[in-house]
Amino acid sequence: MPNDPGLRRLALRTLLAAFPGTVAPQWAGDLLADGLAGHTLFGGNITDADQVTRLTAQLRSARADTLIAIDEEGGDVTRLGHRTGSPYPGNAALGAAGDPDLTRRVYAAIGADLAATGINLDLAPTVDVNTAADNPIIGTRSFGADPALVARHTAAAVHGLQSAGIAACAKHFPGHGATVTDSHLELPTVDVPLDLLRARDLPPFAAAVEAGVRAVMSAHIRVPALTGDGPATFSRAALTDLLRNELGFRGAIVTDALEMRGAAASAGGIPRAAVAALAAGADLLCIGAVVDLALVEAVVAEIALATTDGRLPLHRLEDAATRTTALTAETPRQENAATRTTETPGEPDEPFAASHRPDFALGVAAAHRGMIVEGAVGALRDPLVVRFVAGWSIAAGKVPWGLTPHLATAEEIEVVAADTTAESVLARAGQRPVVFLGRRIHNSAAARELIEKVAADRPAGVVEMGWPSSWRPAGTEAFIVTHGSSLANSRAAAEALALT
Structure with a gap:
């Protein structure tokens, strides 16, 4: 049998x-x-x-x-x-x-x-x-x-x-x-x-x-x-x-x-x-x-x-x-597949072929509507963007994230919070403001301390791209919650900061 x-x-x-x-x-x-x-x-x-x-x-x-x-x-x-x-x-x-x-x-x-x-x-x-x-x-x-x-x-x-x-x-x-x-x-x-x-x-x-x-x-x-x-x-x-x-x-x-x-x-x-x-x-x-x-x-x-x-x-x-x-x-065999050709500045060429483009404009618009901006971003023009190294889940895998694909002139660096001092960030920034970027930043005591030390010296902001919390750092100009770190989320955050 x-x-x-x-x-x-x-x-x-x-x-x-x-x-x-x-x-x-x-x-x-x-x-x-x-x-x-x-x-x-x-x-x-x-x-x-x-x-x-x-x-x-x-x-x-x-x-x-x-x-x-x-x-x-x-x-x-x-x-x-x-x-x-x-x-x-x-x-x-x-x-x-x-x-x-x-x-x-x-x-x-x-x-x-x-x-x-x-x-x-x-x-x-x-x-x-x-x-x-x-x-x-x-x-x-x-x-x-x-x-x-x-x-x-x-x-x-x-x-x-x-x-x-x-x-x-x-x-x-x-x-x-x-x-x-x-x-x-x-x-x-x-x-x-x-x-x-x-x-x-x-x-x-x-x-x-x-x-x-x-x-x-x-x-x-x-x-x-x-x-x-x-x-x-x-x-x-x-x-x-x-x-x-x-x-x-x-x-x-x-x-x-x-x-x-x-x-x-x-x-x-x-x-x-x-x-x-x-x-x-x-x-x-x-x-x-x-x-x-x-x-x-x-x-x-x-x-x-x-x-x-x-x-x-x-x-x-x-x-x-x-x-x-x-x-x-019950599942049709794709004969009804869409053939949209919507394009948006900054839209990725991959992974979709020329005959079909993802609706990136819809994605960015939706990301804006799901984003929270607290405070004022006016003092954060042309910043040094400091992205904290963050873990990744097995379900998601190692997918790129951050503001780099959308930055016109600003610089983005990646740091390990526990290995980074406020002095080193300030030296790298020169006269520029600093925007910190992370996922579940509130879970890292080192990241929280670093942000508040830098914010005591110059204009600083935070972009939280993970599951949010009630934590807000002292002294920052703005706090942005994107509720995710997709390409659309990062584009929306970059636009909110006028970095594109």
Whole structure:
């Protein structure tokens, strides 16, 4: 039975694999021909839009109805823009702007960009309610800390993406916003009563379901009152009882990457994690970013074995395969892709081809609306821009950020706050004012002290590009909160400072 070709095809139909490089290896296409649901593209698969279009065409030559997925959230998490930054602000800025129609238009533009390159499943939007200010993995990926606000923008984002023919995937169910650890590295716990979960974390998912979202992604988080000792990805109570039966979701349940320690370490490896997720009610399993043929075959073999030893009923595997097939069938094949040619001074040439341009003007306008400017910037003309080295999350990767692409004459330098003195900054600045740029600056005592020392000597300002706080440094002329560090956010900040 485990070697049954029909069973192998069923198992493959529940898997999203991945591969290295900008051209698909032979095995990636062979698996698609054998029934693999599809592949997820990551930054390492992408150089520019023409290349991505060739790559997606190559994958579809193996099977026309393949799923090609990507994490394209706008803001700090971008794959198409991983070399330059996203041309759109992320959810935190859109939530701060407070206009769901603007959110819909931005997500429709993201969807048009994806459709133009042959991608049909966006693993977005992030709909977590970011109630933990120091959340290391959500932060500016969230529309905000208010469930009702997040729910309104969730519905708008889903409508926007799906209006462009792209299947949206609301994540991370049942809510990753209250965590203070990263599920890529460990299994976070959200120890709250179910009543609080329903009131705080579930409204955006209910809004996504009401909006007709085609997929929902599970989180590798533990909610003891709901999931017991394991993650939601392995919890029938979470995926089947709550998401399917209580919230009424009928689309495809997608897992977060099973290679993440929150899943793989909890199950004893990726193949066993795949079985546990299917048994709980998941339909489409993201294996992860580091995938090869041997790993896919190991997962397939474990799923097949599980149908014979009581861990996975065959009808559950058949149901999952049916849902993934339906997800592909419901997604148009990019024949409605937009062909906008909007250009804006400072707009990046990459990663989009000449036949399609991202709507950078929309992105910058949206970033302005989601930005807060406190104080006066008049004394900060032609400054030295000091950018603090900041960490990066595994979800976002190392995406460029800062004001450099938009500066006409000002100079930007990068420093480590703990290794930098006020005297060295003042010497480098000469007679110029100083603008400090960072992400979550308030978390660094060294950065806070450096800013206040410099501000005591000359005009200084701060641009906060991470999840904001109530901290404001003494003596500064202006404090700008961008709610993200995308290319659009940095352009808006540079324009606000009259640096372009």
